Amino acid sequence: xxxxxxxxxxxxxxxxxxxxxxxxxxxxxxxxxxxxxxxxxxxxxxxxxxxxxxxxxxxxxxxxxxxxxxxxxxxxxxxxxxxxxxxxxxxxxxxxxxxxxxxxxxxxxxxxxxxxxxxxxxxxxxxxxxxxxxxxxxxxxxxxxxxxxxxxxxxxxxxxxxxxxxxxxxxxxxxxxxxxxxxxxxxxxxxxxxxxxxxxxxxxxxxxxxxxxxxxxxxxxxxxxxxxxxxxxxxxxxxxxxxx
Amino acid sequence: xxxxxxxxxxxxxxxxxxxxxxxxxxxxxxxxxxxxxxxxxxxxxxxxxxxxxxxxxxxxxxxxxxxxxxxxxxxxxxxxxxxxxxxxxxxxxxxxxxxxxxxxxxxxxxxxxxxxxxxxxxxxxxxxxxxxxxxxxxxxxxxxxxxxxxxxxxxxxxxxxxxxxxxxxxxxxxxxxxxxxxxxxxxxxxxxxxxxxxxxxxxxxxxxxxxxxxxxxxxxxxxxxxxxxxxxxxxxxxxxxxxxxxxxxxxxxxxxxxxxxxxxxxxxxxxxxxxxxxxxxxxxxxxxxxxxxxxxxxxxxxxxxxxxxxxxxxxxxxxxxxxxxxxxxxxxxxxxxxxxxxxxxxxxxxxxxxxxxxxxxxxxxxxxxxxxxxxxxxxxxxxxxxxxxxxxxxxxxxxxxxxxxxxxxxxxxxxxxxxxxxxxxxxxxxxxxxxxxxxxxxxxxxxxxxxxxxxxxxxxxxxxxxxxxxxxxxxxxxxxxxxxxxxxxxxxxxxxxxxxxxxxxxxxxxxxxxxxxxxxxxxxxxxxxxxxxxxxxxxxxxxxxxxxxxxxxxxxxxxxxxxxxxx
Numbered sequence: 101x102x103x104x105x106x107x108x109x110x111x112x113x114x115x116x117x118x119x120x121x122x123x124x125x126x127x128x129x130x131x132x133x134x135x136x137x138x139x140x141x142x143x144x145x146x147x148x149x150x151x152x153x154x155x156x157x158x159x160x161x162x163x164x165x166x167x168x169x170x171x172x173x174x175x176x177x178x179x180x181x182x183x184x185x186x187x188x189x190x191x192x193x194x195x196x197x198x199x200x201x202x203x204x205x206x207x208x209x210x211x212x213x214x215x216x217x218x219x220x221x222x223x224x225x226x227x228x229x230x231x232x233x234x235x236x237x238x239x240x241x242x243x244x245x246x247x248x249x250x251x252x253x254x255x256x257x258x259x260x261x262x263x264x265x266x267x268x269x270x271x272x273x274x275x276x277x278x279x280x281x282x283x284x285x286x287x288x289x290x291x292x293x294x295x296x297x298x299x300x301x302x303x304x305x306x307x308x309x310x311x312x313x314x315x316x317x318x319x320x321x322x323x324x325x326x327x328x329x330x331x332x333x334x335x336x337x338x339x340x341x342x343x344x
Numbered sequence: 345x346x347x348x349x350x351x352x353x354x355x356x357x358x359x360x361x362x363x364x365x366x367x368x369x370x371x372x373x374x375x376x377x378x379x380x381x382x383x384x385x386x387x388x389x390x391x392x393x394x395x396x397x398x399x400x401x402x403x404x405x406x407x408x409x410x411x412x413x414x415x416x417x418x419x420x421x422x423x424x425x426x427x428x429x430x431x432x433x434x435x436x437x438x439x440x441x442x443x444x445x446x447x448x449x450x451x452x453x454x455x456x457x458x459x460x461x462x463x464x465x466x467x468x469x470x471x472x473x474x475x476x477x478x479x480x481x482x483x484x485x486x487x488x489x490x491x492x493x494x495x496x497x498x499x500x501x502x503x504x505x506x507x508x509x510x511x512x513x514x515x516x517x518x519x520x521x522x523x524x525x526x527x528x529x530x531x532x533x534x535x536x537x538x539x540x541x542x543x544x545x546x547x548x549x550x551x552x553x554x555x556x557x558x559x560x561x562x563x564x565x566x567x568x569x570x571x572x573x574x575x576x577x578x579x580x581x582x583x584x585x586x587x588x589x590x591x592x593x594x595x596x597x598x599x600x601x602x603x604x605x606x607x608x609x610x611x612x613x614x615x616x617x618x619x620x621x622x623x624x625x626x627x628x629x630x631x632x633x634x635x636x637x638x639x640x641x642x643x644x645x646x647x648x649x650x651x652x653x654x655x656x657x658x659x660x661x662x663x664x665x666x667x668x669x670x671x672x673x674x675x676x677x678x679x680x681x682x683x684x685x686x687x688x689x690x691x692x693x694x695x696x697x698x699x700x701x702x703x704x705x706x707x708x709x710x711x712x713x714x715x716x717x718x719x720x721x722x723x724x725x726x727x728x729x730x731x732x733x734x735x736x737x738x739x740x741x742x743x744x745x746x747x748x749x750x751x752x753x754x755x756x757x758x759x760x761x762x763x764x765x766x767x768x769x770x771x772x773x774x775x776x777x778x779x780x781x782x783x784x785x786x787x788x789x790x791x792x793x794x795x796x797x798x799x800x801x802x803x804x805x806x807x808x809x810x811x812x813x814x815x816x817x818x819x820x821x822x823x824x825x826x827x828x829x830x831x832x833x834x835x836x837x838x839x840x841x842x843x844x845x846x847x848x849x850x851x852x853x854x855x856x857x858x859x860x861x862x863x864x865x866x867x868x869x870x871x872x873x874x875x876x877x878x879x880x881x882x883x884x885x886x887x888x889x890x891x892x893x894x895x896x897x898x899x900x901x902x903x904x905x906x907x908x909x910x911x
Contacts, residue, residue: 295572
């Protein structure tokens with residue numbers, strides 16, 4: 101099957117490495133330290149009021165949550181092309197997963213977000229949240245390319261992990277907590293989950309007249325949720341290493 | 345001490361695509377058959393159209409992850425360290441036939457006679473250096489009735505291209521002659537498939553819809569395909585995918601002769617003082633059982649087939665069962681199905697709804713279907729343009745150098761192009777080589793403390809040249825269909841664990857170079873049969889499952905016919 105074509109293998113490899121990076125990294129927690137209090141104060145004083153109400157998270161401390169929220173907003177911004185990560189509630193997808201299928205990635209998030217903020221300070225003299233969007237992007241480009249320093253297993257792995265999870269939260273089934281109001285699927289022009297697609301439906305899609313279904317897979321009562329919601333098995337999430 | 349269970353006629357290890365087929369002819373013949381399966385059972389209600397569950401996370405979480413626990417390591421050459429890879433298969437009643445793509449090809453006649461046909465047409469010097477390829481012990485004609493059996497017993501859709509020697513351009517004119525057409529018409533085409541077929545015809549090629557073990561209309565009281573877009577690594581919510589879990593296994597159960605045991609992890613194939621297989625030892629709920637049997641059929645996919653043999657050591661077989669000639673693990677190869685070509689079109693492809701088994705095939709550049717006189721390789725590639733797209737994967741699309749992979753520019757790019765790209769699936773002739781093999785990893789262990797399989801292998805010049813050649817053909821095809829940008833993947837690399845894994849217990853008349861005989865029974869252990877891609881010595885340029893299943897039925901058929909001499 102082509103799902104093991106080299107391009108996918110290499111992406112999986114990258115993601116797996118991202119997960120391992122987390123396990124191997126010394127998780128210098130922001131929470132409780134002076135760094136954390138400082139960051140939180142900065143949020144209170146300098147961060148722009150979010151355009152979308154963000155409920156409290158369950159698996160990330162507040163300061164890290166703010167940093168992640170800001171990163172996600174640059175990865176998938178809300179802009180003239182439509183709603184972004186904030187409207188889709190991508191951070192809620194990640195937060196929920198960090199308590200379940202992605203639990204093994206939690207240390208990588210804590211360590212990586214701390215390293216990101218520290219790198220912003222060393223490169224720009226300010227914390228990530230204090231930077232303007234163009235500077236945030238410049239920092240993220242360094243992180244993506246692996247040039248950013250201070251990441252235990254290379255900044256590129258951290259970036260690849262966050263980007264993969266951001267896409268999952270933006271474009272995955274709303275059942276998992278992201279893709280709110282189907283904004284991710286609307287962005288792609290994906291007309292949604294159907295259990296039957298007739299030849300006439302296909303022709304309607306080709307003619308641009310097929311209406312979006314706006315349903316989660318689990319809005320169809322026939323499907324058992326156990327396979328989706330069961331606790332992760334020993335290896336955690338496939339995207340960060342259960343195939344290993 | 346293992347609990348000794350009641351004797352049975354045949355024990356089948358693994359109830360996937362191969363073992364799940366073999367149990368039916370055995371049980372129908374009146375033999376008592378026990379099937380041991382490491383996974384559990386799932387039904388269509390477990391198969392939600394859910395990309396995160398199916399394609400991102402370990403699918404599905406209720407399935408046993410034995411395959412992951414014992415995932416092979418891999419390295420390109422023997423001088424490199426091996427690293428732990430993934431394992432694409434799953435454990436369950438029906439095995440990976442639950443969520444495979446279900447492309448169901450017969451091999452072409454050339455694939456059975458690579459050595460003799462290459463020698464005849466181009467001279468023996470054209471056989472790649474270092475390759476251990478042999479002709480199969482029989483030709484296409486021998487397997488033809490079993491291909492037909494599988495097509496009708498499981499249900500395969502398609503259109504004949506060679507009915508009793510009469511060529512029909514609606515099908516594959518390069519296929520071997522078949523006695524009967526498929527029992528169902530092919531899966532439908534989209535506007536994009538029609539466009540690709542038209543483009544191929546303008547190039548003088550012969551496009552046709554590929555064969556699929558998926559119902560194009562209702563068959564055997566099961567539904568036709570719903571084209572909902574979650575077939576790739578997803579089970580079917582209407583049982584239109586003809587896995588063994590919904591076809592041969594329930595029919596075997598209905599005979600009253602077949603019993604399946606789920607959650608059973610087989611640890612050893614046992615032998616008696618004469619060196620004959622006496623049964624198998626397995627763990628279930630932390631208890632050890634011994635299941636005695638007159639005949640043992642091993643059908644656990646290539647890696648576990650080889651591993652179980654190598655781990656089943658005894659006085660008679662100190663290097664592993666059926667390995668006194670040192671052939672277990674040899675002649676291994678992963679199918680070369682990478683090196684894709686991806687194209688961008690200035691219009692929507694319409695691939696959200698559909699399935700990987702639905703599409704347009706080109707066989708003009710496969711096998712020996714074209715003159716290789718001016719080429720520096722033998723064999724070729726099957727080109728496949730299918731429908732397969734889901735949102736998360738689509739968002740990760742190649743941006744053709746026009747945007748980075750995040751941010752506003754990227755959002756604009758995917759908004760316009762998410763359904764405008766198309767990626768080809770190109771399956772290439774892959775050969776066995778002296779330097780490519782499976783053995784037990786000296787370091788990595790499974791949770792029971794037993795070594796996992798180590799893959800040592802890389803694609804050689806012949807495979808890389810086919811890859812480059814077929815990428816040229818694919819780009820030509822995409823351009824003819826209106827592509828505005830095209831990118832290519834790398835042509836070579838190490839052999840990682842694959843759903844198309846061949847060799848390791850190769851079939852052939854010569855016991856010095858093959859593990860099983862022409863019937864799929866061990867040269868060294870007469871009442872041990874081996875099923876799966878591990879017996880195949882060549883891959884052809886197409887998916888293996890149909891051939892695996894035809895061989896499995898044939899071996900089971902032989903066991904029934906030869907029962908008195910085997911037992």
